[in-house]
Amino acid sequence: MSRLPLLLLSILVLVSLPFEVISQNVNAEKTILLNLKQQLGNPSSIQSWKNSSSSPCEWPDVYCVEGTVAGLELGNKNITRTIPASVCDLKNLTYLNLNWNYIPGGFPRVLYSCTRLEKLDLSQNYFVGPIPDDIDRLSSLRYLYLQGNNFTGNIPPQIGNLTELRTLFLHQNQFNGTFPKEIGRLSNLEEMALAYIDFVPSSIPVEFGQLKKLRLLWMKLANLIGEIPESLSNLSSLVHLDLAGNDLEGKIPDGLFLLKNLTNLYLFKNKLSGEIPQTVETLSLVEIDLAMNQLNGSIPEDFGKLKKLQLLNLFENHLSGEVSASIGLLPELRTLKVFTNNLSGFLPPKMGLYSTLEEFDVSTNQFSGQLPENLCAGGVLQGVVASENNLSGEVPQSLGNCNSLRTVxxxxxxxxxEIPAGIWTAFNMTYLMLSDNSFSGGLPSKLAWNLSRCELNNNRFSGPIPHGVSSWVNLVVFEASNNWFSGEIPVEITSTPHLSNLLLDGNQFSGQLPSKILSWRSLTSLNLSRNRLSGQIPKEIGSLPDLLYLDLSQNHFSGEIPPEFGQLKLIFLNLSSNNLSGKIPDQFNNLAYDNSFLKNSKLCAVNPILDFPACYSKLRDSKTLFSKILSLILVLTVTILFVTIIVTLFMVRDCQRRKQKRDLALWKLTSFQRLDFTEANILENLTENNLIGSGGSGKVYRIAINRAGDFVAVKRIWNNEEMDDKLGKEFSAEVQILGTIRHANIVKLLCCISSENSKLLVYEYMENHSLDEWLHGRKRSSSIGESAVHHPVLDWPTRLQIAIGAAQGLCYMHHDCSTPIVHRDVKSSNILLDSDFKPRIADFGLAKMLAKQGDAHTMSSVAGSFGYIAPEPNGGDDEHTSLAEWAWRRFGQGKPIFDSLDREIKKSCFLQEMTTVFDLGLVCTHTLPTTRPSMKDVLEILRRCSPATNGEKKTAFEFDISPLLGDVTCLSSNGRGNR
Incomplete structure (x- = not known):
């Protein structure tokens, strides 16, 4: 019994020892964490780490296992310093997350001392340089996240030695070398992302087929070439395969459609050819996107077995045959896009009946028969796009009850x-394009509130334009040429404030045109030809500021041409085949308008250049005639006296002119507008006295073309003996784009003049130069030959109107051109201003028309001077220094927008409008393309920011878009150093 107390004391000592050790360990880790906090610059987000009695396991962002620190969650903590070596003093650290910070420097080798590290997340930081060759020293790693940084060079082969890796995310970096085949040794790898990287052109290693546990393979836009290796058919665990946006060619391996677990297959925008494998056993497929390739053959009938399929994109290929009726029975199908192929036959008759179909695009094929009756049975259909086929019959009545429709x-x-009544008024309808059919019926008095484009050309619509047209407030384009419309054109149509194109030619309209024009301030094209209109032409048309095209030919107009027409800056004018009389305005009395007034026998001209009789005054008498005869005799006498001198001068000039003609013969003029000058006018004035600017692509001159003080701007693209390829492409792009498009907010290219080693582009001259000069230039020459002067500050209303005008031009390029155009170099120096500060978008040397079938589908790297360029077409330029990056960083730091405004206007009374436009700029420059608004939406928001709409100022809540910004930490998927 005497030994019992001693035994109990021994047990008590043994039990207390672990607690003492744990206590010592807690204090040590507390000290380590507090030092780490200090070395990281004491970020405010971890200020709660304090030397208190509590265990660090109770601190936020610290995770413990069995009382010891095992993980640190330090993501998005505003850390701007390099990672200190002391972090590895936490001997049991297995998880370290430092993502979404601003950590600079190279890959942190100090982490090699973290011998138990299993999960490392350094994504979305500012790391630079290569991944080190000895990265395999982190031998315990299972999860490695390095995406969204600026790592360069090659991915080292030693990464294949990290045999415990489950996840390898390296996407959205600046690697400019290769990726190793040794990755195929990572037998435990489950997820691999190497997307959005400009590797040197590389093929997919066959060794990747050894990754039997791989579930995610994401190599979109990775500069892949060659064929897809058959070995990928061995990836039995594969769930998500994305190889889109590369240059892969050859056939799609049959085995990909036999992988039992595959749900998402993205191979779009490659150069794949051959047929789609016809045997499909991968019944788990949810999304298939094989669009924009060179695939031929038919659509596999086995696709009709894919009961989980939600998206099927096969557009822009060379597919033929029919679409199986079984595809119309798929219960989960939401998107079907097969446009621009050679498909034929009937569309699946039950399409949409058993699924909640959202997008349906079968345009540009050879389909026949009728549209399926139940496309909108699910009630969520947004678009019915079936243009350019051989479809017939009536539009299903069920579409008239489809309120979700946005485009037809x-x-x-x-x-x-007739068109079902509900289609005209569907709440979200934006585009209604019905041209070139045999539709009949009349127009409704009410249209969808948001309808911006209504095209009805070449049909059999009839009846009047209803007086309710005044409610079509968002209409931008209304085309109804070649129908049977009749009656008078109502005055209410002139109250549509955003209308830019009104084409009503080839109808049966009669009566007079409205003499009061209410809101046509945006109208650029007006065509009322081939009708029965009569009376005088309203003089108010001459006050339309943006009108470029005017065709009133083949009507019964009478009276004089309004003198106010001389104020218009028309590209095209046709008043022929009417009953007009009196004087042709002097501004049109030139050869540029030689066909504009034909078949108007009562017209005349003063000092006629056109083939019309001279206008004689009734006050002329014989005395005036006698005086003119005497003057003529005097002139002839003087001429005879100096005939010898003239003959001598003529001989000298003749030699000079022969030389000039030889020189002119080397030049070729290509006109895009009607001109009232010749190439000689331009070539003779390419002197240093007329030089107004120079840049990387040549020199710019201001040249007078007449005595009235009219000028043109001439850009000399190059002047060297051998053609420069880059400048040649810029010249071709400028001519291709500006030679085919017309808009009041796009600079007008008048002509190009070319020789073997020199190219000239002749534009309309902008008196107020560029927006850049007004925003950033402290001094500028107000006109040629004047001394430098301080220019006044642009006030906010002027700036906003410039922004609206520029947006109108971009909206036209993106939405209203038959082939959409992307500018790729929008900046303030490429926004020119006329005498009224109306903007014109200029410099289309880097612009591209978006690809049509058969054209190249990828966008070349962007070169040239630096402006804001969206990340996805950027060829590697350093966007780190852009205005967008600066604005996003300030926004992410929570700094007041007021501090970012121009100090010269921030004291104005338009703070709310300026804040809204700043927010809009942030949304427009977001790194995710899907989150950016369209230019149509941008234009609408800017218009709502205008100080007055119908005479009333908009309140802040009507155009506040700040909710669109959301949480900045959630919005960007692109690296902070890779925007």
């Missing part, structure tokens, strides 16, 4: 009958 494009088919 049925042009260039054989449809007939």
């Amino acid at each position: 494009r049925l042009y260039s088919n054989n449809f007939s009958g």
Whole structure:
């Protein structure tokens, strides 16, 4: 019994020892964490780490296992310093997350001392340089996240020695070398992302087929070439395969459609050819995107077995045959896009009946028969796009009850009958394009509130334009040429404030035109030809500021041409085949308008250049005639006296002119507008006295073309003996784009003049130069030959109107051109201003028309001077220094927008409008393309920011878009150093 107390004391000592050790360990880790906090610059987000009695396991962002620190969650903590070596003093650290910070420097080798580290997340930081060759020293790693940084060079082969890796995310970096085949040794790898990287052109290693546990393979836009290796068919665990946006060619391996677990297959925008494998056993497929390739053959009938399929994109290929009716029975199908192929036959008759179909685009094929009756049975259909086919019959009545519709494009088919009433008024309807069919019926008095484009050309619509047209407030384009419309054109149509194109030619309209124009301030094209209109032409048309095209030919107009027409800056004018009389305005009395006034026998001209009789004054008498005869005799006498001198001068000039003609013969003029000058006017004035600017692509001159003080701007693209390829492409792009498009907010290219080693582009001259000069230039020459002066500050209303005008031009390029155009170099120096500060978008040397079938589908790297360029077409330029990056960083830091405004206007009374436009700029420059608004939406928001709409100032809540910004930490998927 005497030994019992001693035994109990021994047990008590043994039990207390672990607690003492744990206590010592807690204090040590507390000290380590507090030092770490200090070395990281004491970020405010971890200020709660304090030397208190509590265990660090109770601190936020610290995770413990069995009382010891095992993980640190330090993501998005505003850390701007390099990682200190002391972090590895936490001997049991297995998880370290430092993502979404601003950590600079190279890959942190100090982490090699963290011998138990299993999960490392350094994504979305400012790391630079290569991944080190000895990265395999982190031998315990299972999860490695390095995406969204600026790592360069090669991915080292030693990464294949990290045999415990489950996840390898390296996407969205600046690697400019290769990726190793040794990755194929990572037998435990489950997820691999090497997307959005400009590797040197590389093929997919066959060794990747050894990754039997791989579930995610994401190599989108990775500069892949060659064929897809058959070995990828061995990836039995594969769930998500994305190889889109590369230059892969050859056939799609049959085995990919036999992988039992595959749900997402993205191979779009490659150069794949051959047929789609016809045997499909991968019944788990949810999304298939094989669009924009060179695939041929038919669509596999086995696709009709894919009961989980939600998206099927096969557009822009060379597919033929029919679409199986079984595809229309798929219960989960939401998106079907097969446009621009050679498909034929009937569309699946039950399409949409058993699924919640959202997008349906079968345009530009050879389909026949009728549209499926139940496309909108699910009630969420947003678009019916079936243009350019051989479809016939009537539009299903069920579409008239589809309130979710945003676009209906049925042009260039054989449809007939009336349009279901509900289509005209569907709440979200934006585009209604029905041209080139045999539709009949009349126009409703009310249209969808948001309808911006209504095209009805070449149909059999009839009846009047209803007086309710005044409610079509968002209409931008209304085309109804070649129909049977009749009656008078109502005055209410002139109250549509955003209308830019009004084409009503080839109808049966009669009566007089409205003499009061209410809101046509945006109108650029007006065509009322081939009708029965009569009376005088309203003088108010001459006050339309943006009108470029005017065609009133083949009507019964009478009276004089309004003198106010001389104020217009028309590209095209046709008043022929009417009953007009009196004087042709002097501004049109030139050869540029030689066909504009034909078949108007009572017209005349003063000092006629056109083939019209001279206008004689009734006050002329014989005395005036006698005086003129005497003057003529005097002139002839003087001429005879100096005939010898003239003959001598003529001989000298003749030699000079022969030389000039030889020189002129080497030049070729290509006109895009009607001109009132010749190439000689331009070439003779390319002197240093007329030089107004120079840049990387040549020199710019201001040249007078007449005595009235009219000028043109001439850009000399190059002047060297051998053609420079880059400048040659810029010249071709400028001519291709500006030679085919017309808009009041796009600079007008008048002509190009070319020789073997020199190219000249002749534009309209902008008196107020560029927006850049007004925003950033402290001094500038107000006109040629004047001394430098301080220019006044642009006030906010002027700036906003410039922004609206520029947005109108971009909206036209993106949405209203038959082939959309992307500018790729929008900046303030490329926004020119006329005498009224109306903007014109200029410098299309880097612009591209978006690809049509058969064209190249990828966008070349962007070169040239630096402006804001969206990340996805950027060829590697350093966007780190852009205005967008600066604005996003300030926003992410929570700094007041007021501090970012121009100090010269921030004291104005328009703070709310300026804040809204700043927010809009942030949304527009977001790194995710899907989160950016369209230019149409941008234009609408800017217009709502305008100080007055219908005379009333908009309140802040009507155009506040700050909710669109959301949480900045959630919005960007692109690296902070890779925007």
